Amino acid sequence: MINLELLKTENVHFFWKSLSQSFRVGYEIEEEANFIKNIKEDLKRNPFSYFQITDDNLKLVGGFKIFKGGISHFFIDLNLPYLDKLIEHILRFIEPNNSKIIGYIKERYVSLFLTNKFNIDYIRYTMLLNFNDLxxxxxxxxxxxxxxxxxxxxxxxxxxxxxxxxxxxxxxxxxxxxxxxxxxxxxxxxxxxxxxxxxxxxxxxxxxxxxxxxxxxxxxxxxxxxxxxxxxxxxxxxxxxxxxxxxxxxxxxxxxxxxxxxxxxxxxxxxxxxxxxxxxxxxxxxxxxxxxxxxxxxx
Known part of the structure; x- marks a missing residue:
């Protein structure tokens, strides 16, 4: 059984850690503090924007952010069963915008959404230049x-x-x-x-x-x-x-x-x-x- 509930303030650090691991390694403590600060400010403005996913033992195994017409900041333990059903359930929380739903999703999770009638619009990625390497x-x-x-x-x-x-x-x-x-x-x-x-x-x-x-x-x-x-x-x-x-x-x-x-x-x-x-x-x-x-x- 997988449960969806509003992200609790005490779990914001876990949200950050899991999300950053699915994004890239090497974030600094300062970046972490700024990101957590932004999430907490978002939650004050709209407590229904961030969600956490827990398993039978109430262990946090994933999370996501919802905005009008879409979903972002998604991460999940890919070893969990019934993940296709999970995406289907998450979509019920999203209010469509102009009769469509958009998602901003990392590569490792894309297949879960493609099996739920999503199509690829475009693909982007981040690049970094260290001035010492110039x-x-x-x-x-x-x-x-x-x-x-x-x-x-x-x-x-x-x-x-x-x-x-x-x-x-x-x-x-x-x-x-x-x-x-x-x-x-x-x-x-x-x-x-x-x-x-x-x-x-x-x-x-x-x-x-x-x-x-x-x-x-x-x-x-x-x-x-x-x-x-x-x-x-x-x-x-x-x-x-x-x-x-x-x-x-x-x-x-x-x-x-x-x-x-x-x-x-x-x-x-x-x-x-x-x-x-x-x-x-x-x-x-x-x-x-x-x-x-x-x-x-x-x-």
Whole structure:
């Protein structure tokens, strides 16, 4: 028998430990403290958001988070029986959004959801660069025809147009919802004003690339749990493949290196040009694949 119940405050540490083990090893104590703090704050706002799974002996064997129309933060002991039935039972807790349910699930658990009428929408994973591993020969190209300058809010309209151009007709355009100019503008405003989740925008480490005073590239750096990450990077379609993205990343690394020793990012699997760029700089995959799933057959 497997039981589902609301996550108890005293079990938040177990939730963190089990979730991080199914995510990646090497989390620091500081990250753990921030994550637990966020969970407790979530539980105060909505006590029906996190659930724990227990066995016959009331031992915690799994957990998950529910939001409108979906499920995330899922983990479970894969040796338990009747797991297909468990997923079916969990879905009863979820209120569909626009007649569908979405799931953000780690690779090792995906098969449980695929057998319950979910389909794969897209796959992403996280990469990490330790600055000590950065090839010392990698330097910005001084002979390039573009210029890397400080990020400026005064060029926000140009940056919005750049995002729309760079992501047009790509899977990331749909994933990040960059189809609409107004949506992109709102997203950028949220980032700049630190209103996008727990991210803290690092303006001094974010840059734009220009040519003939036209914005042709941008990189946005933020802190998440006190660790820097590339929140977004975009290069105009007319200028891709010319080393602009590479130089933007190297410029950010140079600014970050006085206070930090690593930089992470999330990339969509099979975005070959992006994967190739990050790998050439020394970024390494540190998580298993992260699947976005969708179920439209709610029968």
């Amino acid at each position: 090839n010392s020969l990698l330097i910005e190209n001084g002979q390039s025809s573009h210029e890397i300058t400080d990020f400026s809010e005064f060029r926000l309209k140009e940056i919005v147009d750049l995002f729309k151009n760079a992501y047009e007709n790509t899977v990331d355009q749909r994933i990040l919802r960059y189809q609409d100019t107004e949506r992109i503008y709102q997203m950028l405003q949220m980032i700049i004003n630190n209103k996008r989740g727990s991210f803290i925008f690092l303006k001094d480490c974010s840059f734009i690339a220009t040519k003939d005073n036209k914005v042709i590239g941008v990189i946005l750096i933020a802190l998440n749990m006190n660790k820097p990450l590339i929140l977004d990077i975009a290069v105009s379609r007319d200028y891709q493949g010319q080393g602009i993205g590479r130089n933007l990343i190297l410029k950010s690394i140079k600014s970050l290196s006085t206070n930090f020793s690593e930089l992470s990012l999330t990339v969509t699997k099979d975005n070959f040009s992006a994967e190739q760029l990050y790998q050439s700089l020394g970024f390494k995959k540190i998580t298993e694949d992260f699947y976005a799933l969708i179920r439209e057959d709610l029968s």
